[in-house]
Amino acid sequence: xxxxxxxxxxxxxxxxxxxxxxxxxxxxxxxxxxxxxxxxxxxxxxxxxxxxxxxxxxxxxxxxxxxxxxxxxxxxxxxxxxxxxxxxxxxxxxxxxxxxxxxxxxxxxxxxxxxxxxxxxxxxxxxxxxxxxxxxxxx
Amino acid sequence: xxxxxxxxxxxxxxxxxxxxxxxxxxxxxxxxxxxxxxxxxxxxxxxxxxxxxxxxxxxxxxxxxxxxxxxxxxxxxxxxxxxxxxxxxxxxxxxxxxxxxxxxxxxxxxxxxxxxxxxxxxxxxxxxxxxxxxxxxxx
Amino acid sequence: xxxxxxxxxxxxxxxxxxxxxxxxxxxxxxxxxxxxxxxxxxxxxxxxxxxxxxxxxxxxxxxxxxxxxxxxxxxxxxxxxxxxxxxxxxxxxxxxxxxxxxxxxxxxxxxxxxxxxxxxxxxxxxxxxxxxxxxxxxx
Numbered sequence: 273x274x275x276x277x278x279x280x281x282x283x284x285x286x287x288x289x290x291x292x293x294x295x296x297x298x299x300x301x302x303x304x305x306x307x308x309x310x311x312x313x314x315x316x317x318x319x320x321x322x323x324x325x326x327x328x329x330x331x332x333x334x335x336x337x338x339x340x341x342x343x344x345x346x347x348x349x350x351x352x353x354x355x356x357x358x359x360x361x362x363x364x365x366x367x368x369x370x371x372x373x374x375x376x377x378x379x380x381x382x383x384x385x386x387x388x389x390x391x392x393x394x395x396x397x398x399x400x401x402x403x404x405x406x407x408x409x410x411x
Numbered sequence: 412x413x414x415x416x417x418x419x420x421x422x423x424x425x426x427x428x429x430x431x432x433x434x435x436x437x438x439x440x441x442x443x444x445x446x447x448x449x450x451x452x453x454x455x456x457x458x459x460x461x462x463x464x465x466x467x468x469x470x471x472x473x474x475x476x477x478x479x480x481x482x483x484x485x486x487x488x489x490x491x492x493x494x495x496x497x498x499x500x501x502x503x504x505x506x507x508x509x510x511x512x513x514x515x516x517x518x519x520x521x522x523x524x525x526x527x528x529x530x531x532x533x534x535x536x537x538x539x540x541x542x543x544x545x546x547x548x549x550x
Numbered sequence: 551x552x553x554x555x556x557x558x559x560x561x562x563x564x565x566x567x568x569x570x571x572x573x574x575x576x577x578x579x580x581x582x583x584x585x586x587x588x589x590x591x592x593x594x595x596x597x598x599x600x601x602x603x604x605x606x607x608x609x610x611x612x613x614x615x616x617x618x619x620x621x622x623x624x625x626x627x628x629x630x631x632x633x634x635x636x637x638x639x640x641x642x643x644x645x646x647x648x649x650x651x652x653x654x655x656x657x658x659x660x661x662x663x664x665x666x667x668x669x670x671x672x673x674x675x676x677x678x679x680x681x682x683x684x685x686x687x688x689x
Contacts, residue, residue, distance in 0.1 A: 273444050275519055305551050307587050307654075307687060309446050309515045313526030315462040321651050322643060323593040328632040329643050335629055336619070336644050341475070351474055354467040365461060365468050366475050369510060371647060373460045376446075376515045376587045376654045378687035380553055385685040387591030407524040409446060409517035412583050414658055448585050448654045452665030454601040480614070490613055493606040504600060504607050505614050508649060512599045515585075515654045546663040548585060548656035 273411040274301050280404045282396035285338065285360075287320065287330040290406070291392045295384060298410065304382045306410050311374040313405045316364035316397045318371035324391030333395075341366040364397035371395055379410070412550040413440050419543045421535035424477065424499075426459065426469040429545070430531040434523060437549065443521045445549050450513040452544045455503035455536045457510035463530030472534075480505040503536035510534055518549070551689040552579050558682045560674035563616065563638075565598065565608040568684070569670040573662060576688065582660045584688050589652040591683045594642035594675045596649035602669030611673075619644040642675035649673055657688070 276297055280288055298308060312319050323329040343359035344352050354362045377392075378385040386392070394404055415436055419427055437447060451458050462468045482498035483491050493501045516531075517524040525531070533543055554575055558566055576586060590597050601607045621637035622630050632640045655670075656663040664670070672682055 275444065275517060275524075305553065305687070305689070307446065307585065307689060309517050311460075311517055311524055313524070313529065315460070315468075315526070315528055320647055321589075321593070322647055326632060329593075329640070332630045332632045332640050333643065333647055337647075339629075340479075340618075351478075352471045354465060354471045362468070362471055365472065369459055369461060369472055369476075372511070372650070374514050374516060375652050377652060378553060378587050378589055378685050380685065380687070385553075385589055385591070385687075387593070387683070389593055390591065405526070407517050407519065409444070409519070409524075411444070411446060414583065414656060414663075446585065448656050450599075450656055450663055452663070452668065454599070454607075454665070454667055479618075490617075491610045493604060493610045501607070501610050504611065508598055508600060508611055508615075511650070513653050513655060544665070546656050546658065548583070548658070548663075550583070550585060 275409045278406040278408060280394050280406065282404055283401045284399055285396055286334050287393040287395050289391050289393050294392055298379060298384060299382060301410055303379060303410055306379040307376050308379055308384065309376045309409045311407050312394065313407060316368050317404050318368050318373060318395040319375050320371060320393045320395045321390050322393060323389050325389050337367050360399045367397045414548045417545040417547060419533050419545065421543055422540045423538055424535055425473050426532040426534050428530050428532050433531055437518060437523060438521060440549055442518060442549055445518040446515050447518055447523065448515045448548045450546050451533065452546060455507050456543050457507050457512060457534040458514050459510060459532045459534045460529050461532060462528050464528050476506050499538045506536045553687045556684040556686060558672045558684065560682055561679045562677055563674055564612050565671040565673050567669050567671050572670055576657060576662060577660060579688055581657060581688055584657040585654050586657055586662065587654045587687045589685050590672065591685060594646050595682050596646050596651060596673040597653050598649060598671045598673045599668050600671060601667050603667050615645050638677045645675045
């Protein structure tokens with residue numbers, strides 16, 4: 273049983289891959305069969321397991337969710353009240369509710385049991401640069 | 412290893428905080444490093460980790476998801492067929508699919524590894540009062 | 551501690567129940583108190599805990615999410631760029647981001663702690679037939 277913290281520097285909305293960084297830590301811990309739980313300690317970013325092959329998928333995911341929950345400056349979002357942290361803040365809370373904040377991945381034979389095309393991402397929902405903390409527990 | 416059941420009385424759609432209640436139980440169990448898994452045993456309510464500072468965020472989340480999945484009495488939802496349990500029932504199933512029903516939180520140094528602004532909520536999606544069961548497993 | 555792989559043959563978008571198959575495996579393992587983690591090793595299918603009583607709910611869930619993320623051939627989705635794997639591919643990635651890819655269920659008294667009306671489903675988001683792998687870890 274062990275834990276660590278990953279820190280990810282983000283610079284605007286989009287997906288930031290952390291598959292390799294997490295895989296290295298898991299390999300170093302030497303547990304062959306375990307559960308890896310990750311949690312992002314923020315309410316305006318998510319964790320996502322998604323396609324790591326074609327980067328267009330990541331561009332499209334960002335575009336889709338930006339339209340599903342547009343900035344509060346958009347007329348369609350005028351009914352929202354939490355606006356004083358900026359027009360990108362409340363949509364960020366919405367996206368951080370719809371997309372995972374915590375995920376658990378089985379570790380089999382010492383490796384994350386991800387499919388061939390699956391990568392692990394932090395999905396940043398704010399416009400400005402942030403340092404995001406992801407706590408990992410392996411047990 | 413231990414488990415318990417939390418019962419939450421709800422009275423209409425919205426977020427009901429259970430951070431303190433869960434934190435007290437976790438503290439009492441005395442496990443320093445563990446994984447806490449919660450599951451809501453219903454198909455029309457969710458579990459959410461979200462901002463606990465400004466209550467406007469909770470009001471806005473409720474408003475956003477009520478528009479994303481409006482009652483089946485709304486003309487835009489006329490294609491839906493599961494209506495006999497009331498106009499708020501099928502949207503509740505939709506929201507309980509998009510938002511988490513089960514989450515796992517790392518326990519580090521005997522406490523939930525939540526960020527400063529993160530609280531734990533039950534998100535009720537039905538209009539009428541309900542008693543909701545959340546099963547917790549600590550191991 | 552043990553693990554296995556479930557393989558699910560799908561033939562088009564919709565929900566495929568795997569409650570009984572998973573319950574049988576859990577029962578056979580004989581662990582009374584544990585956590586069951588499931589992960590679908592694909593980026594265009596999800597895992598869902600939803601109502602197992604009225605099959606209309608499943609039909610409506612499929613219909614709702616098909617409208618929320620329509621095929622890229624739909625004019626409303628013309629801004630998306632990842633289209634060469636077919637018009638159902640990018641919406642499948644979107645749905646596999648919004649709906650769970652990995653879930654953890656407490657095992658209490660040797661059984662999944664699901665509510666009376668909760669069933670466990672694979673949600674297929676692609677149109678063509680697929681063989682889907684779900685890895686299960688019990689510990």
